[in-house]
Every structure is written in structure tokens, then in C-alpha cells.
Amino acid sequence: MENNVGKGENETLLDGQLQTFYQVNRFISSIRNIDELLGLIMQESESAVSAEASCIALYHPEDTKLHIEFANGEAGQDVQSLTLDLGQGVLGSVAVSGNTLRIDDVDLDPRFDSSVDRTTGFVTKSLLAVPIQWQGKLLGVLEVVNKRGGSRFSENDERLLELVANQAAIAMENSRLVDQMVISEQLSAIGKMAASIVHDFKGPLAIIRGFVEILADSNISAEKRTRFSNMVLDNVDRFLEMSQELLDYSRGSLNLNRKPVRLGVWLGKVTDFVEESVGAANIRLHTEFNFIGLIEMDEARVRRVVQNLIGNAMDAMSDGGDLTIATDLKDGTCRLSVTDTGIGIPHSLRPKVFEPFVTEGKEHGNGLGLAIAKEIVEGHGGNLSFETRTADETEGLKPGTTFIIELPVKAALV
The missing domain is CATH 3.30.565.10 (Histidine kinase-like ATPase, C-terminal domain)
Structure with a gap:
């Protein structure tokens, strides 16, 4: 009888994990904005493991710090935008080690930094933090806090969050590649635009230069001087018209x-x-x-x-x-x-x-x-x-x- 009950509980847990996995996949396939996507992944993780609060801290290579950019729960607004050094607190420890950290009682773990609790008034009892990594490269850390009902986070919760963190890493890498492609295409377009402008402007400029050199010759007749002067003016007008057309085209007007x-x-x-x-x-x-x-x-x-x-x-x-x-x-x-x-x-x-x-x-x-x-x-x-x-x-x-x-x-x- 007990075996049947245990089997039923495991199947229920597995069903819940699969549901979370499919939901996160739906987010990834339908949402292009990475900020919106990570916020939803965080909330789905919090709900899936019955946590009271959650956050995602992203690693910024330019200052080698963790930035809490997504936070949910009672103190979510206070926590969001906090910056942590690598190695600082649980988030910083997970970032350095690259390993999942599950703490049943934070008061007994020296890696827990209680300064955030003192600032916000939130009381952290237990937590689960998993690294978000892509091919060994740190992208961030996903953390859930306080299991609802006073219980502890389980190994199943740990495995589920690691799975979700992997999905988040894939989404972040895809977003980076898309941004890279967009920038590359934009630079290519800018380069082509610049080449087009330079090439098109060379024509009237060359004509202007040629006629100015001819006009510098004191031996040409007054009739030719007038004719060439008019040609210079015509090409200056052409140059200005081309400039205005390019400006209008770039502005969509x-x-x-x-x-x-x-x-x-x-x-x-x-x-x-x-x-x-x-x-x-x-x-x-x-x-x-x-x-x-x-x-x-x-x-x-x-x-x-x-x-x-x-x-x-x-x-x-x-x-x-x-x-x-x-x-x-x-x-x-x-x-x-x-x-x-x-x-x-x-x-x-x-x-x-x-x-x-x-x-x-x-x-x-x-x-x-x-x-x-x-x-x-x-x-x-x-x-x-x-x-x-x-x-x-x-x-x-x-x-x-x-x-x-x-x-x-x-x-x-x-």
C-alpha cells in the first residue's frame, strides 16, 4: 500500500515537472523579449516549487558583478536592482562555484548574507539557488526562497530548477545571437548606406572639381566661363538635392x-x-x-x-x-x-x-x-x-x- 502511495506521489511530482518544463518551453517559443521571458521563467519556477519569493541575478562581465534584475515576492521591489560582488552571499557563492546550493536553514550557513533581510524586513528561512550557465560560462543565478507551508526544498525541486535554469540559459544565448545578428545587419546596412552616399556623391563632386579647374584657366572665353560656371552651380544643386533625398529617405518622410x-x-x-x-x-x-x-x-x-x-x-x-x-x-x-x-x-x-x-x-x-x-x-x-x-x-x-x-x-x- 505504501509503495503504491509513494509511486503515486512520484508520478504527481513528475507530472508537475513536465508541466513546468512545457510551460517554460511555450514561453521560450512565443516570447521574444528576453526581459519579459526571464521574468515569466522566474515566476513559473517560484510557483512550481511552492516558494514565497524568487529572483534572477544576471552576471555583467563589464563590472564583474551580479545584478538582481528580476525579483518577485514580498520584498521584490526592494531587492530588484541590488548589485552583488562575486562570492558575496548565496547568489555570489553559486556564481563562483557554478554549483547548485540548497540551504534548509539559512541561520546555520555562513554563506547567507542577512543584510538584505535587515534592509527589507523580509525573513529568509530556506532557499534554493541554481547557476544559469551556457557552455561553462556564467550568465546568472536563479534563486527561490522559503518553501510554502514551512517545509524544505527537496531534491526534486533542485532537479526541476536546474532544468529550468538550463532552459533559461538557452533562451539567453539565443537572444544574444539574435541581437548579434541584428547589430551585424545594422552595421552592414550602415556600411552599404555610407558606400552608396560616397559613391553617388563622387559624380557631382568630380564634375564640380573639373569645371573649377577649367575656370582657373585665364585663357578660356567669357562664353565658356559662363557655361562652365552654370554647370558648377547645376551640380552643386544636384549635390544638395541628393543630400536632402537621403535625409528624407532615412527619416521616412x-x-x-x-x-x-x-x-x-x-x-x-x-x-x-x-x-x-x-x-x-x-x-x-x-x-x-x-x-x-x-x-x-x-x-x-x-x-x-x-x-x-x-x-x-x-x-x-x-x-x-x-x-x-x-x-x-x-x-x-x-x-x-x-x-x-x-x-x-x-x-x-x-x-x-x-x-x-x-x-x-x-x-x-x-x-x-x-x-x-x-x-x-x-x-x-x-x-x-x-x-x-x-x-x-x-x-x-x-x-x-x-x-x-x-x-x-x-x-x-x-
Whole structure:
């Protein structure tokens, strides 16, 4: 009969341990915030072993101390935020030894530091403290205090808390790895952003420097001096516009200065600006302007979009080719397209074309251009899309890519 009773008690204990184990696992799988997770693990441990209070002290390598960051029970708020030296009190002793410590009567154990009890008024009678370790490295200590009902913590309680401490260690290590990955990705993104800014700024800065050096020559004519001075000013404006776009993009804001613009005149300035560089790259420039009327837009921003598309088209035609800029009007929408006879966009890259830092096959930028371009066009209530063909899918047609800017045109402006 006694054996049956003992067997039943053991099964009940085992069921309770399994329930705690599963509950902690549920916490780990569903909660990403490590502070919230450790707080719940501590409370679950306290409940599972019927303790009056509990705490988790985490080890901080930077000051080689234990910091009580989670505490529950009558004196929980007073205990939380206390700092202990390694070797100080029960928590410090467990941290140094790396072994579980179960004390039935703290008054008889010299490792117990009663100063906390004197400060808080809490009376500690018994306790159980287990180290939280990962591959021999100290992460912290989990402690439960005073078994309810006046009894003592058992070996089963000890085994259960060691199991929970192992789960806590796994959760903490996973959190550390995730944080490390996030930081790594953030640094990578910052590096790519910096590279993009430097690379994109090199263009206008190089042009400015070149023209300033030419202007220093006293032998050039007044006509050329005026022309080159205007080119310098244009590139300074371009530099400032790029800076503002990057700031707006990083802040997630887009301030557009929209006003009626005569498209034909505006496009003439855009093509004049790129004509020399296009010709130098052995690329033939064609224009098919079927709509040259008024359109309401931020001319500086949209000019940067078109210049970016032209730059990408030139990158795609490293051996020369044909570049066509065209416009038409259909159903109240202006379509402005930039077409190249380059190699086309690879299949693998197409879903990511408008994502930041996509750079395959590009020389004159590091991947922010199209992301910002799409944001600018959509900020006008428009759309930026593309059509492309590579050599393996031309079906008798030439490979190449067309980027299409669609902008709404108010009826009063048509």
C-alpha cells in the first residue's frame, strides 16, 4: 500500500515537472523579449516549487558583478536592482562555484548574507539557488526562497530548477545571437548606406572639381566661363538635392514641392544635362516626346529620378547602344519611359529591383537610387515599373530594359 502511495506521489511530482518544463518551453517559443521571458521563467519556477519569493541575478562581465534584475515576492521591489560582488552571499557563492546550493536553514550557513533581510524586513528561512550557465560560462543565478507551508526544498525541486535554469540559459544565448545578428545587419546596412552616399556623391563632386579647374584657366572665353560656371552651380544643386533625398529617405518622410511644369521644356534641360556623358559612352540618345504639356510635379525630385534611370541604362550598355526617352498621355496619365538596349535584368534580381542596396551590374551607385526613385514617384500618386528582356528570352527581339514613370495629369493642365 505504501509503495503504491509513494509511486503515486512520484508520478504527481513528475507530472508537475513536465508541466513546468512545457510551460517554460511555450514561453521560450512565443516570447521574444528576453526581459519579459526571464521574468515569466522566474515566476513559473517560484510557483512550481511552492516558494514565497524568487529572483534572477544576471552576471555583467563589464563590472564583474551580479545584478538582481528580476525579483518577485514580498520584498521584490526592494531587492530588484541590488548589485552583488562575486562570492558575496548565496547568489555570489553559486556564481563562483557554478554549483547548485540548497540551504534548509539559512541561520546555520555562513554563506547567507542577512543584510538584505535587515534592509527589507523580509525573513529568509530556506532557499534554493541554481547557476544559469551556457557552455561553462556564467550568465546568472536563479534563486527561490522559503518553501510554502514551512517545509524544505527537496531534491526534486533542485532537479526541476536546474532544468529550468538550463532552459533559461538557452533562451539567453539565443537572444544574444539574435541581437548579434541584428547589430551585424545594422552595421552592414550602415556600411552599404555610407558606400552608396560616397559613391553617388563622387559624380557631382568630380564634375564640380573639373569645371573649377577649367575656370582657373585665364585663357578660356567669357562664353565658356559662363557655361562652365552654370554647370558648377547645376551640380552643386544636384549635390544638395541628393543630400536632402537621403535625409528624407532615412527619416521616412518625403516633402514634395509640386507646381505646374511644362514637360517639353523640362525634358530638354534633362537631356542637355546628360547628352555629353551619353555620347562619350558611345550611346545614341533618342527622344520621342508625344506629350510635352503641363504636369504638376516636384521638378527637382523627378529630374533626379530620370537621371538615375538614365545612369542605370548607361551602366547596362557598357559597350554602347541606344537610349530612348519617350513620353505619351493616356487616360489622364503621363507615361515617361527610359529604354536601353542593354543586357536586361536577370530573373533573380527582378523581385528585388526596388529594394535598397540591390547593386548587381551597376557602376554608378550602390543601390539606393531606385528605392528612393520609387518613393518619389509614388509620393506624386504615380507608379514606377519596368519591363525587361535578357538574351535568353528575346524571341527575336533585342534584349533591354524599359523603366516607366506614370504620373497623374490634372484635367485642367492637359
